[in-house]
Amino acid sequence: IEEKWQGLWAERNLFRVSEDPGKPKYYLMEMFPYPSGNLHMGHVRNYSIGDVLARYRRMTGWNVLHPMGWDAFGMPAENAAIESGVHPASFTEQNIQRMIEQLKRMGFSYDWNREINTSKPEYYRWEQWLFIRMFEQGLAYRKSSEVNWCEQCQTVLANEQVVNGACWRCDEEVQPRELEQWFFRITAYAEELLEECKRMEGWPERVLTMQENWIGKSEGGMIHFPLLDRDGSIEVFTTRQDTLFGATFMSLAPEHPLALELAQGKDQEGEVRAFVERARRQDKVKRTSADYEKEGVFTGAYCRNPVTDERMPIFVANFVLMEYGSGAVMAVPAHDQRDFEFATRYGLPIRVVVLPEGVEALSSDSLEAAFEEDGILVDSDRFSGLASAVARRKITEYLEGRGLGKGTVQYRLRDWCISRQRYWGAPIPVIYCEPCGIQPVRDEDLPICLPMDVNFETKGSPLAVHPDFVNASCPRCNGPARRETDTMD
Numbered sequence: 001i002e003e004k005w006q007g008l009w010a011e012r013n014l015f016r017v018s019e020d021p022g023k024p025k026y027y028l029m030e031m032f033p034y035p036s037g038n039l040h041m042g043h044v045r046n047y048s049i050g051d052v053l054a055r056y057r058r059m060t061g062w063n064v065l066h067p068m069g070w071d072a073f074g075m076p077a078e079n080a081a082i083e084s085g086v087h088p089a090s091f092t093e094q095n096i097q098r099m100i101e102q103l104k105r106m107g108f109s110y111d112w113n114r115e116i117n118t119s120k121p122e123y124y125r126w127e128q129w130l131f132i133r134m135f136e137q138g139l140a141y142r143k144s145s146e147v148n149w150c151e152q153c154q155t156v157l158a159n160e161q162v163v164n165g166a167c168w169r170c171d172e173e174v175q176p177r178e179l180e181q182w183f184f185r186i187t188a189y190a191e192e193l194l195e196e197c198k199r200m201e202g203w204p205e206r207v208l209t210m211q212e213n214w215i216g217k218s219e220g221g222m223i224h225f226p227l228l229d230r231d232g233s234i235e236v237f238t239t240r241q242d243t244l245f246g247a248t249f250m251s252l253a254p255e256h257p258l259a260l261e262l263a264q265g266k267d268q269e270g271e272v273r274a275f276v277e278r279a280r281r282q283d284k285v286k287r288t289s290a291d292y293e294k295e296g297v298f299t300g301a302y303c304r305n306p307v308t309d310e311r312m313p314i315f316v317a318n319f320v321l322m323e324y325g326s327g328a329v330m331a332v333p334a335h336d337q338r339d340f341e342f343a344t345r346y347g348l349p350i351r352v353v354v355l356p357e358g359v360e361a362l363s364s365d366s367l368e369a370a371f372e373e374d375g376i377l378v379d380s381d382r383f384s385g386l387a388s389a390v391a392r393r394k395i396t397e398y399l400e401g402r403g404l405g406k407g408t409v410q411y412r413l414r415d416w417c418i419s420r421q422r423y424w425g426a427p428i429p430v431i432y433c434e435p436c437g438i439q440p441v442r443d444e445d446l447p448i449c450l451p452m453d454v455n456f457e458t459k460g461s462p463l464a465v466h467p468d469f470v471n472a473s474c475p476r477c478n479g480p481a482r483r484e485t486d487t488m489d
Helices: 041-059 075-084 088-106 121-136 186-198 205-215 241-246 269-280 337-346 388-401
Strands: 026-028 063-065 140-150 155-157 175-184 217-226 233-238 249-252 296-304 311-317 328-331 405-411 430-433 437-440 471-473 480-483
Touching: 041 063, 041 088, 075 088, 121 140, 121 437, 186 205, 186 217, 217 241, 217 388, 233 241, 233 249, 233 328, 241 388, 249 296, 249 337, 269 296, 269 311, 311 328, 311 337, 328 337, 388 405
Parallel strands: 026 063, 249 311
Antiparallel strands: 140 155, 140 175, 217 233, 217 296, 217 405, 249 328, 296 311, 430 437, 430 480, 471 480
């Protein structure tokens, strides 16, 4: 926005604008479609509504900023270009020009002087500049992580791009793979995001609930279950420390690093390996749904309940996900419905340790479903007779005093994996130097541009086999180095 617009007041929510007579009346209306090549009825409907609002504001004396932008990078454009034998840049530009023609025929009142295109170097230069600022603050980082991998598209997929275990684009079966990836540390903003939800007046309650559940703040405890016959322990995060005396077995996610390790060399190794491979291919959303069949396999290993000292068999279970908590669940079948169904199926012990208020006894043999509410503790040693809320605090203090656990807060929110092993995206502005390590590109060397002379017949990203792109000089020591070939999601 130009200097004369300094002090601009603009509200991105189109239906909440300032009527303060002491301030200039500025109105911002943005459109940012993916250039698919043809307008559809959704475009026509939404953009007509937006144009009516923009025109009305102008007619009533407002200064209206009404730009058009193109969200032009991404795998769909690259795949379509490869299939048609056209370079993604040409394919995208052709689509944009066709849509501009259609928009102008519709008579929409955009300020075409302010048009932007995310696939142009003058735009993605600033994406790279922002990435470097985030890298400097530790908000952009690289780590090894299990990801969704599409062999056909040769790239990582977000969970939302996996549909029924297959790639959303080509329907190839998605496989888990361990890769070094770049992440944005969005978890650093978990509390801030929750606080902002409280200030979002006028938003539908269901949307706010969805956001809060996505962030998923949980206050509970991290408990250590020592492994038997070997060193180490399994860490479990739970919000129900009051049910610890009723934990009778352990459930691990198929993705948990101990899932295969615990079964190694045991009679169960082959069965566990087959189950893990099958479960990891299942849709993760369906695995956690209430009506999905609860399946598992015994690893042949045991851990110890830290308050009862009892042996707990360790299972791998399909309804446990690595993304939630620690990827391990202390199974309390009397007080968790998923555990109840699992225990019933595999003949595992069910022990009642929380009673509804006013109820004197509850037999595990007569249970038709788990009692999941708070209540009064029974058969829980010194904690019997306490209300659940009090018992959670007391049991946490007891575990902390013995080095077996601690109170903690966890979030369902996970950091955002932005690495894509594709060509048509903003290059990640990082260089790898053997002596100096990972180095960000200097600001004065931006933008790092996509080369146009690439070979799309190669398997994987053509950037990885483009010597003029890969070979670089270290910005720190000027020695020979290698450029990052992943592009941003």
